[in-house]
Amino acid sequence: MTAALETNGLGKQYGRRWALHDCTLSIPTGKVVGLVGPNGAGKTTLLHLAVGLMAPTSGTITVLGGEPGDGPTQLARVGFVAQDTPTYAGLSIAKHLRMGAWLNPTWDGDLAKRRIEQLGLDPRQKTGSLSGGQRAQVALTLAIAKRPELLLLDEPVAALDPLARREFLQSLMEVVAEHGVTVVLSSHLVADLERVCDFLVVLVTSHVQLAGEVGTLLASHHRLSGPRRDPSSLPASQQVIEESHTDKQSTLLVRSDGPILDPAWTVKPVTLDDLVLAYMGQARDTERVPHQGLSVI
Amino acid sequence: MIRFASLQFRMQAAVAFGALAVIAVVLGLTGPHLAHLYHATVATCGAHGNCSSATAAFLSNDRLLQDLGNVVIALPAIIGIFWGAPLVARELETGTHRLAWTQSVTRTRWIAVKLGLVGLASIAVAGLSSLMMTWWSSPIDRVNMNRFTSVFDQRGIVPIGYAAFAFALGVTAGVLIRRTLPAMATALVGFVVVRVAVTFWVRPHLESPVHATSVLHMTSGMGFNQTNNGPLSVTGGHGGAWVFSDRIVDQAGHAVGGGFLSQGACLQNRAAAACIGKLREVLVYQPPSRYWAFQGYEMAIFLGLAVICGAFCFWWMRRRIS
Numbered sequence: 001m002t003a004a005l006e007t008n009g010l011g012k013q014y015g016r017r018w019a020l021h022d023c024t025l026s027i028p029t030g031k032v033v034g035l036v037g038p039n040g041a042g043k044t045t046l047l048h049l050a051v052g053l054m055a056p057t058s059g060t061i062t063v064l065g066g067e068p069g070d071g072p073t074q075l076a077r078v079g080f081v082a083q084d085t086p087t088y089a090g091l092s093i094a095k096h097l098r099m100g101a102w103l104n105p106t107w108d109g110d111l112a113k114r115r116i117e118q119l120g121l122d123p124r125q126k127t128g129s130l131s132g133g134q135r136a137q138v139a140l141t142l143a144i145a146k147r148p149e150l151l152l153l154d155e156p157v158a159a160l161d162p163l164a165r166r167e168f169l170q171s172l173m174e175v176v177a178e179h180g181v182t183v184v185l186s187s188h189l190v191a192d193l194e195r196v197c198d199f200l201v202v203l204v205t206s207h208v209q210l211a212g213e214v215g216t217l218l219a220s221h222h223r224l225s226g227p228r229r230d231p232s233s234l235p236a237s238q239q240v241i242e243e244s245h246t247d248k249q250s251t252l253l254v255r256s257d258g259p260i261l262d263p264a265w266t267v268k269p270v271t272l273d274d275l276v277l278a279y280m281g282q283a284r285d286t287e288r289v290p291h292q293g294l295s296v297i
Numbered sequence: 298m299i300r301f302a303s304l305q306f307r308m309q310a311a312v313a314f315g316a317l318a319v320i321a322v323v324l325g326l327t328g329p330h331l332a333h334l335y336h337a338t339v340a341t342c343g344a345h346g347n348c349s350s351a352t353a354a355f356l357s358n359d360r361l362l363q364d365l366g367n368v369v370i371a372l373p374a375i376i377g378i379f380w381g382a383p384l385v386a387r388e389l390e391t392g393t394h395r396l397a398w399t400q401s402v403t404r405t406r407w408i409a410v411k412l413g414l415v416g417l418a419s420i421a422v423a424g425l426s427s428l429m430m431t432w433w434s435s436p437i438d439r440v441n442m443n444r445f446t447s448v449f450d451q452r453g454i455v456p457i458g459y460a461a462f463a464f465a466l467g468v469t470a471g472v473l474i475r476r477t478l479p480a481m482a483t484a485l486v487g488f489v490v491v492r493v494a495v496t497f498w499v500r501p502h503l504e505s506p507v508h509a510t511s512v513l514h515m516t517s518g519m520g521f522n523q524t525n526n527g528p529l530s531v532t533g534g535h536g537g538a539w540v541f542s543d544r545i546v547d548q549a550g551h552a553v554g555g556g557f558l559s560q561g562a563c564l565q566n567r568a569a570a571a572c573i574g575k576l577r578e579v580l581v582y583q584p585p586s587r588y589w590a591f592q593g594y595e596m597a598i599f600l601g602l603a604v605i606c607g608a609f610c611f612w613w614m615r616r617r618i619s
Contacts, residue, residue, distance in 0.1 A: 051399050069404075076401035086392035088305070102300045103400035139396070209299070224481060236463035 002065040004029045004150050004182045005050055007060035011206075012045050019045040020206045023059070027184065027211075029149075032176055034193035034214075036276050037203035043186040044083060046203070047154045050184075051080040064149055076106050078175065079148035079181075083155050085139035089128030091137055093121055097145070104146045112145035115171075133164025137171065144175050151175075151271040156194050169196050190276045202276055204269040204283035214272065221275055224252045224265040242278035253278045298402050299412045306415055306607035309380060313422050320365065320426065324433040327359055335436035352440050363437060364452035369423075369430050369560060376419045377488050381467015382480040385610070389475040389618065394421060408614055412607055416464055423460030427452060442536040445588050450496070453592040458599030463488045465606035470602040472610050472618070495598060503594045506541055506581050513545060520556060521545075528552035531578060537585030544579045 005027040012020045020042035021276050037043050048054050049061050052069015061067075066074045087096060093116055101107045116123055119137050127135055134150055143151055153172075157165040173196055176183055187193050193200075200217060202210040210217070221241070228250045231240045238260070242253040253270060254260075260267045270278075303310075311447035332353055388394040398404050431452045438444045444452055444600070450459070467484035474480045519534035528543045545553045553576060557563065563572035583591070 048619045053395060053398060055616075072401045072403060075403065078399070080395070080399035082392060082395035082399070084392060086396050088393055088396075089391065091304075099304070100400070101303050103298060103397075103402045105401055142396070227346065 003027060003062075004031070005035075005061070005063055005184065006034050007046075007049075007059065007061045010046075010049065010056055011058040012049060012054065013057040018057075018206065020049070023203075023206055023208060025200065025201065025208050025211060027182075029182045030180065031199040032173075032197050033182070033184040033199040033201060034139065034197035035150075035184055035201050036190055036193065036290050037186075037188065038280060040189055040205075041203045042206035043188075043203055044154055045206075047080070047152050047184070047186060047225050051078055051152055056104045072105070076104060077149045079143035079146050079151040081136075081139045081151075081153040084159060085132075085136040085156065087127040087135055087138055087142075090239060092126050094123035096127060096138060096142060097123070100142050100145055106147045108145045108147050111147075112141055115141045115144070115200060119171075129160060131164070133160050133168060136160060136164070136168055140168070140172065140175075144179070144181075147179070148181060151181050151183045153183065155186055155188070158187065158189075165192065172196065190273045194272045197272075200272070200276070202279045204280050207283065209279045209283050210275070217275060218270060220257050220271065221253060221255050221270045222260055223268045223270050223274065224254060224260060225249060225268070226265045229264075232286070241282055248261070259271075298406055299414065302410050302414045306418070310418055313418070317422060317425055317429075320350065320368070321429055323362065324365070326428050327362060328433045331358060331433070332436050335439070337439055339436075356437065356440060363434065366430055366434065366448055369426050369451040369456050372423055372426055373419075373456060373463040374485055374488050376422065376460050377463030377467035377484040378481045380415050380419060381464040382471045382484045383477045384411060384468050384471060385614070386471030386475060386477045386480045389471070390477055394618070401484065404615060405611070408611055412465075412468065412610065416461060416603075416607070419460045419464040420457050423456040424454075427454070427456040445537060445539040445583065445585060445591070448493075449500075449591075453589070454593055454596045455599070458596035458603070459488075461603035462491070462599040462606070464489075465603040465610070468610050469606045471614055491602070494593065500591065500595060501541065501583075503591055504583065504587060506583050509580045509582070510577055511580070513573045513578045515573065523554075526554070528554060529557065535580070535582060537588075539583040541581040541583075542579075543581075546577050546579055547575070548575055 003026045005025065007023050010020060010023040010025075017018070023042065023046065034047070035043050040239055045054075049056055050063050050068055052067075052075065063074070064077050066077070066244045068078070069075060088099075091099075097109070097112045100112060101109055113123075116138070117171055119134070119141075121130070121134060121138070126137055130138065136159075140153075140156070143153075156172075157168055160168060169192070172183065172185075175181065185193065185196075198214050200210065200212065200214050201208060228245055228248070231243050231250070231252060234240065234252075234254065237258060238254045238256040240252055240254050244251050253274065338351045339348070339355050342348040345351075385394070388397060397407060405477065427580070434448075438448065438452070441448075449455070463484070467480065467489050470483040470487065471480040474483060513531070515531075516534050520532050522530045522532045531543045531545060535543070547553055558572075566572060
């Protein structure tokens with residue numbers, strides 16, 4: 001089966017700065033993929049490369065088996081909602097839909113019209129007068145009505161208030177349920193993605209720090225707490241991702257495919273948030289010295 | 298893509314072609330009257346004697362409309378500022394290019410249609426305005442005989458070249474600067490600089506001027522001119538030509554000063570052979586027959602510059618913008 005998105009040694013250079021460097025990644029189809037990473041990790045660059053807005057400086061990228069942006073057919077297969085969900089402020093919603101119909105041979109006009117109706121929006125309204133949440137919904141409608149196989153969204157909810165955020169993600173989930181489209185959405189906040197993703201990619205300073213099914217990732221990571229001990233004394237099958245120590249106690253986040261059998265540990269499941277933060281922290285300072293005698297009251 | 302580009306462009310197009318229609322009506326109503334006046338007064342003044350008062354009276358008609366020639370001059374700059382500069386810059390400024398370029402239309406096609414549609418509209422607006430003005434003022438130009446000189450850039454086909462270039466330059470500024478307002482300012486400055494440079498440093502050399510030396514023969518409308526006690530020169534009398542210099546020399550080829558005219562035979566009659574018969578006129582000029590060649594050259598220069606700008610936009614947008 002063709003991967004939705006596959007990169008190999010992918011890099012993009014602006015002047016002397018590498019916005020994305022040596023990125024190797026494979027995202028399967030049929031998933032809702034969260035692309036998480038701090039600002040400047042290269043998320044936007046990766047998505048722009050995937051949709052063909054820019055060409056890579058080095059390495060290769062294939063999207064649905066094709067070269068991104070290579071002709072109208074490839075463009076039609078990928079839907080994109082850019083950061084800050086741009087629309088033409090002076091044009092009405094109806095005109096945006098007309099634009100979609102004119103510029104996309106695979107356009108589903110009924111779907112678009114129905115969605116605008118469901119959102120309770122007046123098609124005659126100019127998008128410049130819409131709220132951020134409404135505009136994001138219009139942008140999503142444009143991307144969906146194109147009936148793409150892959151939908152890429154660049155920080156679609158970053159500028160929205162919590163309610164609009166939830167509504168946006170909800171309607172995104174309805175689309176996925178209805179059309180079975182593969183979705184990649186980026187965010188610097190895991191909390192945004194937790195409810196919707198079933199595949200997670202953590203990108204830190206343009207390297208893929210972690211990638212996998214959310215269920216598998218959660219099942220294979222554990223938070224251990226117990227009497228203080230040296231992490232290097234753990235079995236080889238348990239990989240320490242994050243550690244913190246007090247005088248008496250150690251708290252570890254470990255990756256282990258098998259169960260944790262040592263009775264000295266209290267084992268707790270991890271949340272996606274814990275996981276992402278741990279991997280981001282690991283990437284940022286791999287040579288971190290354990291905190292000694294840290295007291296937290 | 299053409300339909301969408303038209304949708305985005307329709308307001309600007311409506312304003313421009315609406316204004317053109319108004320001008321067309323005004324000129325259409327007054328033009329025939331002007332032509333009639335010309336035939337009734339100036340064309341026949343030779344038979345009645347006093348031509349200078351007839352032409353002065355004729356030229357005082359429709360003074361305000363005669364200034365519409367300035368609109369033809371300003372129009373290309375306006376096109377560059379309001380159609381060219383924002384065309385891509387506004388999309389880049391608001392991020393909508395990422396919406397446009399991720400529809401199922403390639404970027405190349407998007408650029409081609411945008412540049413083609415608005416570029417052709419620019420050419421049409423400039424061409425029509427110049428055509429109307431050239432037609433309307435043809436009797437006036439026939440009297441002034443200045444179409445090769447002071448009104449060269451408001452008549453004929455050169456405004457087409459100017460408009461195409463101004464538009465393409467505006468787009469280029471927008472593509473490079475990525476902000477609408479600075480791009481507008483840059484487009485204006487750049488266009489004015491190129492226009493001035495071509496007018497003063499290129500146009501005179503498009504063909505080497507004719508050097509002619511002949512016996513001085515004064516006809517009506519000609520006069521002597523002298524600045525700061527310098528050598529004498531001749532004014533007027535070379536209808537329709539673009540005169541670079543017109544000096545008077547004696548038989549030895551030396552320049553003649555103003556004192557000559559206040560001596561001997563010249564005191565009575567300056568035009569008499571006894572006064573000026575021994576003088577020669579050294580004329581450096583572009584003959585009127587070259588008018589359309591010069592119009593063609595200059596239009597081609599500006600169309601060429603427009604094509605270069607357009608090609609650069611293509612290249613730059615396909616490679617450097619995401």
